[in-house]
Amino acid sequence: MPTPVTLIPGDGIGPSIADATVRILDAAGCDISWDRQVAGMAGVARWNDPIPDATLDSIKQTRVALKGPLETPVGEGFRSINVALRKTFDLYANVRPARTIVPGRFENIDITLIRENTEGLYIGVEHYVRIGDDPRAAAESVAIITRQGSERIVRYAFEYALAHDRKKVTLVHKANILKYSQGLFLDVGRMVAREYEGRIQFEERIIDAMAMHLVMRPEQFDVVVTTNLFGDILSDEISGLVGGLGLAPGANIGKNAAIFEAVHGTAPDIAGKNVANPGALVLAACMMLEHIGDVSNATRIRDAFESTIREGMVLTRDLGGTAGTDAFTDAVIAKLA
Numbered sequence: 001m002p003t004p005v006t007l008i009p010g011d012g013i014g015p016s017i018a019d020a021t022v023r024i025l026d027a028a029g030c031d032i033s034w035d036r037q038v039a040g041m042a043g044v045a046r047w048n049d050p051i052p053d054a055t056l057d058s059i060k061q062t063r064v065a066l067k068g069p070l071e072t073p074v075g076e077g078f079r080s081i082n083v084a085l086r087k088t089f090d091l092y093a094n095v096r097p098a099r100t101i102v103p104g105r106f107e108n109i110d111i112t113l114i115r116e117n118t119e120g121l122y123i124g125v126e127h128y129v130r131i132g133d134d135p136r137a138a139a140e141s142v143a144i145i146t147r148q149g150s151e152r153i154v155r156y157a158f159e160y161a162l163a164h165d166r167k168k169v170t171l172v173h174k175a176n177i178l179k180y181s182q183g184l185f186l187d188v189g190r191m192v193a194r195e196y197e198g199r200i201q202f203e204e205r206i207i208d209a210m211a212m213h214l215v216m217r218p219e220q221f222d223v224v225v226t227t228n229l230f231g232d233i234l235s236d237e238i239s240g241l242v243g244g245l246g247l248a249p250g251a252n253i254g255k256n257a258a259i260f261e262a263v264h265g266t267a268p269d270i271a272g273k274n275v276a277n278p279g280a281l282v283l284a285a286c287m288m289l290e291h292i293g294d295v296s297n298a299t300r301i302r303d304a305f306e307s308t309i310r311e312g313m314v315l316t317r318d319l320g321g322t323a324g325t326d327a328f329t330d331a332v333i334a335k336l337a
């Protein structure tokens, strides 16, 4: 029985990198039935809705989606797509693996960042504060950290570490200043860590020191878990250490659904030119294959992809080559054979 997966090709370069990814998975013999749906500008064009109900219904059914980058339409009345997806499916864990493929400034990076995706400063509770005649004399943004939210994300990080044969979890926080919200996250983290003692190492870092350690000696980190805002920033920093967004996959995981995506955007400057690197979406598809239990095809595809890049004969422009999306995809497929 093929596994049903919702495919949202997306906007800009999305359809071209989604086609490339599907071609590679088909060539590997993955047993998937794709349910193609639209969102973003393609959703607006067809249903006047960036996240059409048909797309949400499909994900409710399949519980797994592969998503290309989406353009959120500008203007009132349109919901933010990523926030809506996260809320609808309670996708609390954002997982961003980053690994050295071609040694550059660093030789041996293999970090998975796990970011809490639903709490913290990103809950959208903000307002201006009037003082005297000035209605915008100040502004206040509320950060909510809950015991339950902290526990499930830290536990997710430890379980991820166990499942992926990792050795260490680093919890990143700012509890020295934000004693209540970040303090709660740290307390809960320490409590969960005790359950894994002897199996997974645990360490704590303050966010500012972590930002420095990451650029000085990133090889020392393994699985990193942190709250929403810090995770947002650190995940891009870590992508930069291994060659940028063109190779950065991400997953948004909840109890009832998981959405896998390229981290980069729709790249309007190169859309329709057959030059985009499909790598980030291909690597996201490998995470998806692992999620649905097809570890062997995930490993085969990742190996074919990485050896194509290491050989350096057929590379897209962002990686210093001249190959188009189609030629690069063909080269990866040739390696699968």
Ligand code: NAD
Residues within 6 Å of the ligand: 013, 068, 069, 070, 071, 072, 245, 246, 261, 262, 263, 264, 265, 266, 267, 268, 269, 270, 275, 276, 277, 278, 279, 280, 318
């Ligand atoms: P972007 O990631 O689209 O592009 C930044 C730069 O990286 C551009 O020069 C682009 O050409 C290049 N680039 C990105 N992906 C590439 C690839 N696969 N191969 C080669 N080069 C690549 O960021 P942006 O320009 O800030 O955003 C453009 C649009 O994408 C915006 O509408 C934004 O809202 C949207 N966006 C969507 C998501 C998402 O759906 N997950 C994420 C980020 C941005």
